[in-house]
Amino acid sequence: MKKYSLIVAIILSALYTASGQETKAVAVTTTTCEAMCKANTSKKALLLQSIEKKSKENSASSSDGMVWVEGGDFNMGTEDYPDAKPVHKVSVKGYWIDEHEVTNAQFAAFVAATNYVTIAERPLNPADYPGVPLENLVPGSAVFVPPTTKVSLDNIQQWWQYVPGASWQHPNGPESSIEGLENNPVVQVSYLDAKAYAEWAGKRLPTEAEWEFAARAGRKHTKYYWGQELKPNGKWAANIFQGTFPNNNTAEDGFSDSAPVKSFPKNPLGIYDLEGNVWEWCNDLYRDDYYKTSAGDNPKGPSTSNDPEEPGVEKHVQRGGSYLCSDQYCIRYVAGSRGKGETTSACNHLGFRCVKDK
Numbered sequence: 001m002k003k004y005s006l007i008v009a010i011i012l013s014a015l016y017t018a019s020g021q022e023t024k025a026v027a028v029t030t031t032t033c034e035a036m037c038k039a040n041t042s043k044k045a046l047l048l049q050s051i052e053k054k055s056k057e058n059s060a061s062s063s064d065g066m067v068w069v070e071g072g073d074f075n076m077g078t079e080d081y082p083d084a085k086p087v088h089k090v091s092v093k094g095y096w097i098d099e100h101e102v103t104n105a106q107f108a109a110f111v112a113a114t115n116y117v118t119i120a121e122r123p124l125n126p127a128d129y130p131g132v133p134l135e136n137l138v139p140g141s142a143v144f145v146p147p148t149t150k151v152s153l154d155n156i157q158q159w160w161q162y163v164p165g166a167s168w169q170h171p172n173g174p175e176s177s178i179e180g181l182e183n184n185p186v187v188q189v190s191y192l193d194a195k196a197y198a199e200w201a202g203k204r205l206p207t208e209a210e211w212e213f214a215a216r217a218g219r220k221h222t223k224y225y226w227g228q229e230l231k232p233n234g235k236w237a238a239n240i241f242q243g244t245f246p247n248n249n250t251a252e253d254g255f256s257d258s259a260p261v262k263s264f265p266k267n268p269l270g271i272y273d274l275e276g277n278v279w280e281w282c283n284d285l286y287r288d289d290y291y292k293t294s295a296g297d298n299p300k301g302p303s304t305s306n307d308p309e310e311p312g313v314e315k316h317v318q319r320g321g322s323y324l325c326s327d328q329y330c331i332r333y334v335a336g337s338r339g340k341g342e343t344t345s346a347c348n349h350l351g352f353r354c355v356k357d358k
Ligand SMILES: [Ca+2]
Pocket: 239, 240, 241, 242, 251, 252, 253, 254, 255, 256, 257, 323
């Protein structure tokens, strides 16, 4: 299982960093991680049971939490980003979509039912990490660790670290937990993990077109899905980043991390948090030039992936931006804009939601 080359770069750079949290991050060996994991086993089992119980209670007291989206035509994309143009006419068939991002409680129910192990929790294959000493190949994932001072925005390794032991149950590293976060979106899930959940739930991941159609919700084209203003009527419309990225998150919208789903207003279709909160995997492979040749009728993505920034790395589309996006940086909550990520990689601001056919 080859992880995102960013993660490889982070591991390698941490090896050669003499100070700070990066060194600490890779200093956790397999042995200590195993000991730590074993010590936490019973606590984990209890937590999973409790989360699964809450999930059952939630699903019993509501509908299945999906919204019907009537099919139709729309103009997809934006001229503001090279990989999101041209704006082109697309039609989609009707479909059901989760009204909110998949939560920790929902993912816990999946894991409890199937014993599924996410990619971030699996051993790393040394063949995928030439030059990295075996003791550093510890299961983990990418975690946002803000620098303490303002930094230039040209090197993401200043705020992304590979943290051994980070996983969906420990989103920010082994010391963190999802206890009390049952209704927050699950994170640290790769595309393959999200797909496995969707199949178990009798659903599927949305196509990129379905995701954008739901986000536009029949509204006229404006800069943001919610309108032309970043902060309509003085209120934040989605969980994004305020302050100075990446070191000073003022959390003016109430959340410096993910928010419980449905914390912000729903869109006209009754769907929550498409923009912001956590990035969402789509089923489509990512190509930067796909919109130039995309089919207009229910497009399902290209047959091959290509990201000129990382040729040869298979990526899938992500949409909506996250609690780490601001108008200063990332800004991919802007209507029609696109994101992408390596198929087996995860991080702590990336989740998903599902759709279902009629
Ligand atoms: Ca926020």
